[in-house]
Amino acid sequence: MSGIPVSYYVIFSGLLFSIGLYGVLVRRHVVGILMSIEIIINAANINLVAFSRYVAAKPEMGQVFAAFVIVLAASAAAVGLAIVLSVYRNRRTIYTDEINLLKW
Amino acid sequence: MEYSDPIFVVIKKGILHFLHGFLPEWTVVIISIMLSITAIAIFGPVTMMYLTWLERKVVGRMQNRWGPNRVGIFGLLQPIADGIKMLTKEDIVPQDADKVTHFLAPVMVVIPALLVFSVIPFGRGMTAVNLNVGLLFFLAISTLTTIAIFMGSWGSRNKFSLLGGMRAVAQMVSYEIPMVMSVVPVILATGTLSTVSIVEAQLGGKWFIFTPWGFFAAIVFFLCGVAEVNRTPFDLPEGESEIIAGFHTEYSGMKFALFYMAEFMSAFAISGLTVTLFLGGWGGPVLPSWAWFLLKTYALIFIMIWFRGTLPRFRVDQLMGFAWKLLLPFTLLNIFVAALWQILPSPKNLLVSGIAEAVILVIVFFASRKDSPTKRTYIFAD
Amino acid sequence: MDVLHCLARFGFIAATLVTLAAAVMVVSLRNIFHCALALILVLLGVAATYISLKAEFFAVIQILLYVGAIMTLVIFAIMLTSKIADTTVPQTNRQSLVSFAILAMFDVFFIGSVIKTSWKVNAVTMAANVDAKVLGMAFMNEYVFPFEIISVVLIVALVGAIILGRSDQ
Numbered sequence: 191m192s193g194i195p196v197s198y199y200v201i202f203s204g205l206l207f208s209i210g211l212y213g214v215l216v217r218r219h220v221v222g223i224l225m226s227i228e229i230i231i232n233a234a235n236i237n238l239v240a241f242s243r244y245v246a247a248k249p250e251m252g253q254v255f256a257a258f259v260i261v262l263a264a265s266a267a268a269v270g271l272a273i274v275l276s277v278y279r280n281r282r283t284i285y286t287d288e289i290n291l292l293k294w
Numbered sequence: 295m296e297y298s299d300p301i302f303v304v305i306k307k308g309i310l311h312f313l314h315g316f317l318p319e320w321t322v323v324i325i326s327i328m329l330s331i332t333a334i335a336i337f338g339p340v341t342m343m344y345l346t347w348l349e350r351k352v353v354g355r356m357q358n359r360w361g362p363n364r365v366g367i368f369g370l371l372q373p374i375a376d377g378i379k380m381l382t383k384e385d386i387v388p389q390d391a392d393k394v395t396h397f398l399a400p401v402m403v404v405i406p407a408l409l410v411f412s413v414i415p416f417g418r419g420m421t422a423v424n425l426n427v428g429l430l431f432f433l434a435i436s437t438l439t440t441i442a443i444f445m446g447s448w449g450s451r452n453k454f455s456l457l458g459g460m461r462a463v464a465q466m467v468s469y470e471i472p473m474v475m476s477v478v479p480v481i482l483a484t485g486t487l488s489t490v491s492i493v494e495a496q497l498g499g500k501w502f503i504f505t506p507w508g509f510f511a512a513i514v515f516f517l518c519g520v521a522e523v524n525r526t527p528f529d530l531p532e533g534e535s536e537i538i539a540g541f542h543t544e545y546s547g548m549k550f551a552l553f554y555m556a557e558f559m560s561a562f563a564i565s566g567l568t569v570t571l572f573l574g575g576w577g578g579p580v581l582p583s584w585a586w587f588l589l590k591t592y593a594l595i596f597i598m599i600w601f602r603g604t605l606p607r608f609r610v611d612q613l614m615g616f617a618w619k620l621l622l623p624f625t626l627l628n629i630f631v632a633a634l635w636q637i638l639p640s641p642k643n644l645l646v647s648g649i650a651e652a653v654i655l656v657i658v659f660f661a662s663r664k665d666s667p668t669k670r671t672y673i674f675a676d
Numbered sequence: 677m678d679v680l681h682c683l684a685r686f687g688f689i690a691a692t693l694v695t696l697a698a699a700v701m702v703v704s705l706r707n708i709f710h711c712a713l714a715l716i717l718v719l720l721g722v723a724a725t726y727i728s729l730k731a732e733f734f735a736v737i738q739i740l741l742y743v744g745a746i747m748t749l750v751i752f753a754i755m756l757t758s759k760i761a762d763t764t765v766p767q768t769n770r771q772s773l774v775s776f777a778i779l780a781m782f783d784v785f786f787i788g789s790v791i792k793t794s795w796k797v798n799a800v801t802m803a804a805n806v807d808a809k810v811l812g813m814a815f816m817n818e819y820v821f822p823f824e825i826i827s828v829v830l831i832v833a834l835v836g837a838i839i840l841g842r843s844d845q
Contacts, residue, residue: 197790200795201790202692206718208779209702212779216771221753221757222702226702226703228746236726240729243730244798244802247801248814249801253734253811254811256734261829262826266833267746267749271841272836276841279843318679320683426807430733433740434740441716441747441751444751444755456755460752485809
C-alpha cells in the first residue's frame with residue numbers, strides 16, 4: 191500500500207486550484223484564461239480520484255465522475271475556443287481589456 | 295532449439311541472481327529495470343540505423359538500381375557513415391526562431407517513439423513492462439508526437455514549416471480515431487488491454503487476422519499506423535517535392551537526425567504492434583519466439599517500404615476524406631461484426647460475420663465515393 | 677521494501693513540484709505558446725499523480741484525451757489567433773497584486789486547516805483494484821444514464837463549436 195496520506199493530495203489539489211484561479215483573474219489573453227480554467231478542472235479531478243481511492247464506498251465512483259468531468263472540460267474548451275476564433279475574426283484582438291465595446 | 299528461445303530471459307535472470315548475492319533487494323529491482331531500459335535503448339537506434347539501410351536498398355532495387363553498395367559489403371556500413379555525417383553537420387538555428395521550442399521539438403518527437411517500445415512483447419517473457427493497460431498506453435503515448443510536430447513547425451518561424459506542421463497535425467489527429475476504433479474488436483475478443491495477454495490469446499495458430507473482422511481491422515490499423523508515422527503514401531507533411539521539407543525544413547544536423555530516427559522507430563513500433571495484435575505476436579512453430587517476432591515485424595516493414603517505392607502521394611483532401619468518410623464508419627461497423635462473431639456459436643459465426651463484413655465494405659465504399667464530375671462544355675472553343 | 681516505498685513517495689513529491697512549477701509558468705509566461713507547453717507539463721504531472729493513486733487506466737485516459745486531443749485544440753486556436761512575434765505585451769492585468777495577496781492568504785488558511793484535520797480512511801477501498809473492467813462495468817450498469825447524456829452533450833458541443841467557428845459566409 192502506498193503510504194502517502196490523503197492530506198498530501200488535498201493540499202496539492204488546493205494549491206493547483208488557487209494557481210489556476212490566479213490565472214483566471216489575472217491573465218489578459220483569452221486563451222490563457224481558458225488554460226487556467228483547465229488547471230482548475232484538473233485540480234478538482236485529482237481531488238475526486240484521491241478521495242475515491244481512500245474514502246469512498248465504491249472505489250470506482252470517483253474515477254467515473256472524473257471521467258465525466260474530463261468530457262465536460264473538453265466540450266467547454268471546444269466551445270470556448272470556437273468563441274475565441276469568432277471574437278478574433280470580428281475584433282482582431284484577443285486581449286480581454288481591449289474587448290470592451292459592444293457594437294458601434 | 296529449445297535453449298535459444300528464452301536466451302535473453304536467462305541471461306537477465308543470471309545477472310540478477312549474481313548480483314543478488316551481495317546487493318540489497320531494492321538495488322536488484324532497480325538494476326532489473328535498468329537492464330530492460332538499456333536493452334531497448336540499444337535496440338531502438340540500432341534498428342533505426344539498419345532500417346534506413348534496408349529502405350534505401352529495397353527502394354533502390356524496386357527502381358532497378360543498386361542502392362548503397364560502396365561503404366562496406368552490400369553497403370552495410372552506410373548507416374554509420376550517415377551517422378557521422380549528421381553528427382558533424384553544423385547546427386543552424388534561424389535567427390528569429392523561438393529557441394526553447396525549436397530545441398525541444400526533436401527531443402519530444404523521439405521520446406514517444408522510444409517509450410512505446412516498452413509495451414511491445416518481443417518474445418516469450420520479453421516485455422519490458424507488463425502494464426495491464428499496455429495497449430492504451432501505446433495509443434496514448436503516440437498522441438504526444440502531434441504536440442512535438444506542432445512545436446517543430448511553430449518554433450521554426452517559417453511559413454512553409456507552419457503549413458506543413460498544420461497539415462501533419464490534421465492528418466495525425468484524423469487517423470488516430472480509426473486506429474483506436476480498429477483495435478476495439480481485439481479488446482472485445484480477448485477482454486484485456488495487456489499486450490502480453492493478447493499475444494497469449496492468439497497462441498496455437500488462432501491469429502486474429504484469420505477472422506473476418508480481424509482481417510479488415512488489421513488492414514485498417516496498419517494503414518492508420520502508416521499515416522501516423524507520416525510515411526508514403528501519407529507523407530504530405532514532409533513530402534520532399536511538395537513543401538520543401540515540411541515541418542522539419544529548418545532543422546539540420548543532429549536535430550534532423552532525431553526527427554528521422556523518430557520516424558523509423560515509430561514505423562518499427564507500429565509494425566510491432568500490428569504483429570502483436572493481429573498476427574500472433576511471437577507465436578510460431580520451430581524458431582525461437584523472438585525470431586518469429588522479428589521476422590513478422592520485418593515483413594510488415596518491408597510492406598511499408600514497398601508502399602514507398604510504389605505508390606504516389608495522397609493529396610490533402612483525399613487524405614482527410616479517406617480517414618473520415620471511409621475508415622471511420624467502416625471501423626465502427628466492424629465492431630458490430632466482431633460482436634456477432636463472439637456471440638454466435640462456432641461454425642455459423644464465420645458465415646454470418648463474413649457476409650456482414652462484405653456487405654459493410656460494399657456499402658461504405660459506395661457511400662463514400664464522390665460523384666464523377668460532369669464533362670466540361672466549352673463555350674468558345676470548338 | 678521500505679526503500680521502494682520511500683522512492684515512490686519521493687517520485688510523487690517530485691511530480692507534484694514539477695506540476696506546481698509548470699502551473700505557475702502557465703499563469704505567468706508572456707509567450708502564449710510557451711504557456712501551452714507548460715500546460716502540457718501540468719497535465720502530464722497530473723497523470724503521474726493518478727499513477728501514484730493506483731489509477732493507471734485513468735492516467736492513460738487523461739494523457740489520451742487531455743494531452744492528445746484538448747491540447748491540440750488549444751494549440752490550433754493559439755496558432756490561428758496570434759501573430760508569430762507577439763511576445764512583448766505584458767500578460768497580467770491590474771488585478772495581479774490583489775489577487776495574489778488574497779489567494780496566498782486563502783492558501784495558508786487552507787493548508788493549515790487540512791494539516792490539522794484527521795482524515796479517516798477506509799481500508800477496504802484502499803485495498804481494492806480499479807482497472808478497466810471495473811470502470812467499464814460501472815459505466816454500463818450504474819452510470820449508464822449519465823453516460824448516454826454525456827454523449828448527447830458532446831454532440832451538442834461539437835455542433836455548437838462548428839457553428840460558432842464558421843466564418844460568416
